[in-house]
Amino acid sequence: MPLYHPLSYFAISKLSLTSFRPISFPGCLSSAFSINSMDSFFTQFASVSSLKVVWRKDCHLDNAIEKDKQWRMCAKVVKEVLNEPGQVIPLLYLERRRERLRLPIRIETFLHQNPGLFDLYLDRIKPKTQQVPFLRISDRLQQFLDEEKRIKAENEHLLVKKLCKLLMISKNKVINADKLLHVKRDFGFPDDFLCSLVPKYGNYFQLVGSPGEGKSFLELVSWEPEFAKSVIELRAEEESKMMGIRVRPCFNVRLPPGFFLKKEMREWVRDWMELPYISPYEDISNLDQASPEMEKRNVGVFHELLSMSVFKRMAVPSLGKFSEEYRFSNAFANTFTRHSGIFYVSLKGGIRTAILREAYDGDVLIDKDPLVGIKEKFVELLEEGWRERAERERLNREAVRKEMERVAIRDVE
Secondary structure, eight states, X not given: OOOEEEOOOOOOSOOOTTOOOOOOOTTOOOOOOOOSOOSSHHHHHHTGGGOEEEOOOOHHHHHHHHTTHHHHHHHXXXXXXXXXXXXXXXXXXXXXXXXXXXXXXXXXXXXXXXXXXXXXXXXXXXXXXXXXXXXXXXXXXXXXXXXXXXXXHHTHHXXXXXXXXXXXXXXXXXXXXXXXXXXXXXXXXXXTHHHHTXXXXXXXXXXXXXXXXXXXXXXXXXXXXXXXXXXXXXXXHHHHHHHSSOOOOOOOOOOXXXXXXXXXXXXXXXXXXXXXXXXXXXXXXXXXXXXXXXXXXXXXXXXXXXXXXXXXXXXXXXXHTTHHHHTOOTTTTHHHHHTTTTEEEEOGGGSOEEEEGGGEETTEEOSOOTTHHHHHHHHHHHHHHHHHHHHHHHHHHHHHHHHHHHHHHHHHO
């Protein structure tokens, strides 16, 4: 049975400057829209919640999440070991945590499938007890961890900029520190960024309270005008320089496969797109929560947040944690499905993930954050181990084959 979601608009391609030309797609499947009144723009906006569209799966963007499962699972296990005292753990203890780690295979199987991450050795959990297998990080993994630190150090200015921008978008330029800790990996922040990064840049940030107690907040100390420009605005400025004419900031919009815009919806799209772009960094205290301008602003905020994320995608519940700071409504998640030409919501992994369409070509991330290099180095480490395992298995098979041939020849003789 098809799923239905509220729809705000589906645009067709990149809509720029001040005009929108209706375009049809012969041969595409159509979706049933019910519009009670299209008499005026405000009537159209008021009735948008009644518009329905069949939710369509995007296999390419789903695959972008699916193919990352292996390295994410490995990274989760590595983090678990690194968080242990001395960065060592009894194999038995790690096995007991499989359910919490959502690891679908036994630890011994995991180690066999992913060689090169850890070294096994024998030690005692307590004095005078029997020796048991322990895990510690391998020299190869340590080299990766050193490389990870180097990449983050080289991009420290980018991390500071991201953190400033997150605070600059917020309502009072203050965000709960625990909420920031929850999304640290989405934006590439180090695990200890509140201790290592924030105090180092006292000209930008001030930490109030103690993280982990629920009453700690990160405040913006000074406004940096250079950071107060969104990806949309910077792109418009760059296009203006190239074309020699002023280009109005606008969204890159891609109509999902299988959709056809009826005349009424094309008119709605045209009216919505002609609304002025509202920067996420502007003061919107005077905007009504239900106004079309607020809808335009919210789309811009989500676009900016996803653009700052390392993989241009984030779990919808993680974004929802900032509803108060960024003035999202309780039904904020519908924004992604209303604007499916800009975003895609994947249901892979049993969690809704908002993805920025323009950042991907099929399932390939094309708009790469510099911190993506960390993931690529980790994948190289994993692939090296996988190749070694495949070679060992090939040699074992070859040895078995030769032994069987030798036995067969002996039996004949």
